[in-house]
Amino acid sequence: MTQSLTPSRPRLTLGTRGSPLALWQAHAVRDALVAAHGWSPGDVAVEVIRTTGDAITDRALAEAGGKGLFTKELEEALLDGRIDLAVHSAKDMATQLPDGLHIAGYLPRADVRDALILREGASLDDLPPGARIGTASLRREAQLRRLRPDLDVSLLRGNVHTRLGKVRDGVFDGTLLALAGLTRLGLADKASAVLPTDAFLPAVGQGAVAIEARLGDAATGEQLAPVLDPATGVAVSMERAFLTELDGSCRTPLAGLARIEGGEVSFRGLLLSPDGREAVEVERRCTISEAVAIGTEAGRDVKARAPRHILPD
Numbered sequence: 315m316t317q318s319l320t321p322s323r324p325r326l327t328l329g330t331r332g333s334p335l336a337l338w339q340a341h342a343v344r345d346a347l348v349a350a351h352g353w354s355p356g357d358v359a360v361e362v363i364r365t366t367g368d369a370i371t372d373r374a375l376a377e378a379g380g381k382g383l384f385t386k387e388l389e390e391a392l393l394d395g396r397i398d399l400a401v402h403s404a405k406d407m408a409t410q411l412p413d414g415l416h417i418a419g420y421l422p423r424a425d426v427r428d429a430l431i432l433r434e435g436a437s438l439d440d441l442p443p444g445a446r447i448g449t450a451s452l453r454r455e456a457q458l459r460r461l462r463p464d465l466d467v468s469l470l471r472g473n474v475h476t477r478l479g480k481v482r483d484g485v486f487d488g489t490l491l492a493l494a495g496l497t498r499l500g501l502a503d504k505a506s507a508v509l510p511t512d513a514f515l516p517a518v519g520q521g522a523v524a525i526e527a528r529l530g531d532a533a534t535g536e537q538l539a540p541v542l543d544p545a546t547g548v549a550v551s552m553e554r555a556f557l558t559e560l561d562g563s564c565r566t567p568l569a570g571l572a573r574i575e576g577g578e579v580s581f582r583g584l585l586l587s588p589d590g591r592e593a594v595e596v597e598r599r600c601t602i603s604e605a606v607a608i609g610t611e612a613g614r615d616v617k618a619r620a621p622r623h624i625l626p627d
């Protein structure tokens with residue numbers, strides 16, 4: 315009998331999009347699993363799945379149909395059993411998941427802040443009136459208009475490298491990107507400034523890697539447990555409860571951030587009009603066990619106070 319040269323089957327198969335950022339995230343989950351269990355790297359397979367969102371580069375994502383576009387094909391593979399876990403940026407996940415799936419948890423969260431990337435200068439104050447800033451995010455666009463109504467803010471799509479290229483080539487004077495994404499790509503040195511969260515509130519889930527699984531898949535759940543970060547779970551679950559209550563989609567400029575400090579959770583949320591002129595803010599402090607309920611309540615409060623025309627339809 316000859317010995318089989320076929321490598322042994324992986325213990326788990328992770329699904330991911332193929333962008334450099336998505337691959338980094340999937341490899342981070344694989345590496346954490348391998349380290350936690352003393353496995354070898356081949357025990358966790360990484361399967362790249364192309365999504366509808368990856369194919370859309372010419373239109374605003376919000377126009378094309380929102381966040382589900384980056385997750386649909388991954389979720390189908392998960393439901394079919396082709397993969398055991400799907401790895402996503404928490405920020406890019408819709409609030410409603412398909413029946414039978416759930417977010418099993420999150421890796422420890424990275425820096426949540428947005429970074430400003432400028433062709434020249436080192437802060438927002440260095441930008442002259444009319445400076446062209448490109449961003450694909452309605453949240454960033456609205457907050458930037460709120461801080462600097464004199465800037466020329468417009469749509470800039472594409473992955474992180476494409477956007478940085480357009481600033482380098484002078485198509486735009488600057489852009490805004492998540493510091494976490496830049497750092498994951500080894501590009502943190504491209505940040506001209508990192509914006510403090512009290513002036514510029516991040517997106518719900520920003521900086522967190524979410525791991526989606528089949529409900530009831532206890533075996534995978536047990537394997538995953540040691541790599542999950544409970545504090546990130548509390549914070550992002552609260553933010554997503556807030557988002558859910560506002561029926562949030564990428565069509566509405568919305569921001570929210572929960573932080574755990576000494577057993578307490580502090581939360582800030584923000585709904586803006588697209589031009590940044592109107593803003594509804596909310597702040598809460600609560601215990602960890604209240605976090606999700608208070609996130610929901612904060613969302614209801616914002617909804618009740620928001621001018622009708624800036625609420626999502």
Ligand SMILES: NCc1[nH]cc(CCC(=O)O)c1CC(=O)O
Binds near residue numbers: 490522
């Ligand atoms: N929407 C794209 C996206 N999804 C997650 C990140 C960055 C990493 C993160 O926030 O976890 C980015 C790029 C960006 O917003 O700059």
